[in-house]
Amino acid sequence: MGTSFGPVDAARWIAVPGPADDKYTRGVVGLVTGSARYPGAAVIGVEAALHTGVGMARYHGAGRPTRLVLQRRPEAVTAEGRVQAWVVGSGQDPDDLDELTAAHRDRALADPVPTVIDAGALPFVERVAGTRVLVPHAGELARVLGRDRSEVLAEPAASALDAASRYSAVVLLKGHTTRIADPGGGLLEVSAAPAWTATAGTGDALAGVLGALLATHALELEADPGCAAPLAATATVLHGLAAERAGRGAPFTVLGLCAELPAVVRELLAG
Numbered sequence: 047m048g049t050s051f052g053p054v055d056a057a058r059w060i061a062v063p064g065p066a067d068d069k070y071t072r073g074v075v076g077l078v079t080g081s082a083r084y085p086g087a088a089v090i091g092v093e094a095a096l097h098t099g100v101g102m103a104r105y106h107g108a109g110r111p112t113r114l115v116l117q118r119r120p121e122a123v124t125a126e127g128r129v130q131a132w133v134v135g136s137g138q139d140p141d142d143l144d145e146l147t148a149a150h151r152d153r154a155l156a157d158p159v160p161t162v163i164d165a166g167a168l169p170f171v172e173r174v175a176g177t178r179v180l181v182p183h184a185g186e187l188a189r190v191l192g193r194d195r196s197e198v199l200a201e202p203a204a205s206a207l208d209a210a211s212r213y214s215a216v217v218l219l220k221g222h223t224t225r226i227a228d229p230g231g232g233l234l235e236v237s238a239a240p241a242w243t244a245t246a247g248t249g250d251a252l253a254g255v256l257g258a259l260l261a262t263h264a265l266e267l268e269a270d271p272g273c274a275a276p277l278a279a280t281a282t283v284l285h286g287l288a289a290e291r292a293g294r295g296a297p298f299t300v301l302g303l304c305a306e307l308p309a310v311v312r313e314l315l316a317g
């Protein structure tokens with residue numbers, strides 16, 4: 047039904063910095079992820095974004111996730127400032143979120159730049175001012191559509207397309223085959239990841255990879271918001287190939303997946 051999207055396609059969507067670039071022209075991604083309940087999701091998203099390649103990652107959240115992010119990645123910037131893309135909602139429960147994080151979330155959702163909307167931010171999709179990229183798993187998409195999870199699993203492509211049309215969004219429905227639906231009815235399919243990828247936290251990493259790709263393609267997205275769909279497919283390819291490299295037919299950890307991202311980028315650029 048959809049168009050298959052693979053490594054050759056993905057290689058076209060990796061921004062390579064040139065001699066005239068600085069950290070700001072490369073692109074800054076902002077993350078409002080994690081919470082007291084799920085602090086690790088904050089660390090994973092930042093780790094994934096930095097390993098995908100970005101000029102800067104800004105992180106905004108509560109005290110504990112912020113400390114953990116800085117402990118792992120001192121290069122993360124916690125001061126507020128402009129970003130070219132946001133990642134919002136991984137590791138958050140909208141019914142159990144502190145006021146500071148909720149305020150950061152609401153500011154990010156109102157910023158008219160491309161925004162990755164994950165997990166706890168999905169209920170707020172209609173508030174998102176910029177180009178919307180939803181990254182639900184089947185259970186989350188079911189809640190977004192008001193359907194049963196079994197219905198989404200039975201008709202994944204149609205479900206993703208429905209949500210894309212309803213919310214004028216790119217919808218990346220995660221799974222062994224990941225479907226990327228756009229509001230115009232386009233559908234891309236990516237099957238790059240081993241089934242070992244079904245482990246807690248890999249979705250948080252995917253959101254970070256995608257945030258980095260959106261931030262480093264700000265000019266392309268401004269000229270054509272439709273670029274969000276191939277960029278979402280590219281994130282899925284990078285993530286799947288990094289999972290394959292991290293596990294090589296065996297289990298792996300999410301930080302191990304993130305550590306493989308630069309090698310995957312190198313391989314794709316080498317052709």
Ligand SMILES: NC(=O)C1=CN([C@@H]2O[C@H](COP(=O)(O)OP(=O)(O)OC[C@H]3O[C@@H](n4cnc5c(N)ncnc54)[C@H](O)[C@@H]3O)[C@@H](O)[C@H]2O)[C@@H](O)CC1
Pocket residue numbers: 084085086087088135136137138139165166183185186246247248249250
């Ligand atoms: N390290 C971290 O901080 C992580 C944080 N995460 C965050 O955790 C939050 C919740 O994500 P979920 O995808 O779990 O949320 P969901 O609410 O989509 O999934 C929970 C549902 O899974 C089912 N379920 C739970 N335990 C089960 C079991 N043992 N066997 C069968 N079914 C079971 C139940 O139906 C439950 O309602 C999100 O904000 C997500 O981003 C996850 O990404 C995991 C890693």
Ligand SMILES: Nc1ncnc2c1ncn2[C@@H]1O[C@H](COP(=O)(O)OP(=O)(O)O)[C@@H](O)[C@H]1O
Pocket residue numbers: 182183220221222223224239240241242243244245246247248249250251252285
């Ligand atoms: N059977 C599978 N084969 C390959 N990849 C999978 C499989 N199941 C899940 N994945 C991938 O693992 C990731 C899981 O994301 P998600 O469900 O959001 O987990 P979490 O919220 O724990 O981070 C997604 O990238 C998804 O595409």
